[in-house]
Amino acid sequence: MIRIFLTGYMGAGKTTLGKAFARQLGLTFIDLDWYIEERFHQSIPNLFRERGEDGFRQLERNMLHEAGEFEDVVISTGGGTPCFFDNMDYMNRQGQTVFLDVPVDVLFRRLRVATQQRPILQGKTDDELRTFIGRALEGRMPHYSQARYRFDGSRLEDRRQIADSVASLRRLLDL
Numbered sequence: 001m002i003r004i005f006l007t008g009y010m011g012a013g014k015t016t017l018g019k020a021f022a023r024q025l026g027l028t029f030i031d032l033d034w035y036i037e038e039r040f041h042q043s044i045p046n047l048f049r050e051r052g053e054d055g056f057r058q059l060e061r062n063m064l065h066e067a068g069e070f071e072d073v074v075i076s077t078g079g080g081t082p083c084f085f086d087n088m089d090y091m092n093r094q095g096q097t098v099f100l101d102v103p104v105d106v107l108f109r110r111l112r113v114a115t116q117q118r119p120i121l122q123g124k125t126d127d128e129l130r131t132f133i134g135r136a137l138e139g140r141m142p143h144y145s146q147a148r149y150r151f152d153g154s155r156l157e158d159r160r161q162i163a164d165s166v167a168s169l170r171r172l173l174d175l
């Protein structure tokens with residue numbers, strides 16, 4: 001039975017790599033954000049507005065424990081999932097955890113054009129955003145570093161790089 005959790009900061013490539021990896025191995029792919037949006041019929045930004053971050057984190061934990069029971073699955077978590085409650089311990093008990101490690105400059109380049117669905121990043125200038133990402137990544141590293149595996153997520157910029165990264169992740173996980 002295979003159960004893989006991809007973790008890492010916003011823009012690290014969890015959704016992109018998770019989807020491609022699951023497709024190649026014939027596994028079920030669950031993006032935790034998409035799963036939440038499906039179950040609550042609300043976008044992530046609306047859930048933040050309606051429930052506040054604390055409320056979002058509670059339902060994120062509950063949905064993690066629901067999806068975390070699925071088998072033969074790749075679960076791409078949200079960037080904050082490992083950082084709340086005992087979510088990281090839970091994931092380490094349930095399956096193989098992978099931290100997609102990506103340099104701040106790469107995260108900034110990816111995210112500056114993709115803040116629409118990420119409430120935490122909205123309303124910032126480029127300089128504010130880059131500083132925010134750097135500080136947030138540093139603050140979250142104690143959680144991300146509890147993952148069993150570390151993987152370089154900086155090579156996901158085109159189909160060829162995604163295919164190569166899928167192959168590298170298979171070797172890392174011996175799958």
Ligand SMILES: Nc1ncnc2c1ncn2[C@@H]1O[C@H](COP(=O)(O)OP(=O)(O)O)[C@@H](O)[C@H]1O
Nearest residue numbers: 009010011012013014015016017110111113114
């Ligand atoms: N098909 C694509 N074309 C261009 N950029 C993309 C594409 N897919 C993802 N990206 C960029 O890569 C970033 C990381 O993708 P994503 O998998 O959503 O990361 P995560 O799930 O870790 O937040 C996105 O924020 C986006 O900027």
Ligand SMILES: O=C(O)C1=C[C@@H](OP(=O)(O)O)[C@@H](O)[C@H](O)C1
Nearest residue numbers: 009010011033078079080118119
């Ligand atoms: O880092 C975070 O706190 C968040 C990351 C998002 O997921 P992605 O990492 O897929 O963008 C989403 O769960 C929410 O906006 C909060």
Ligand SMILES: [Mg+2]
Nearest residue numbers: 014015076077
């Ligand atoms: Mg994602």
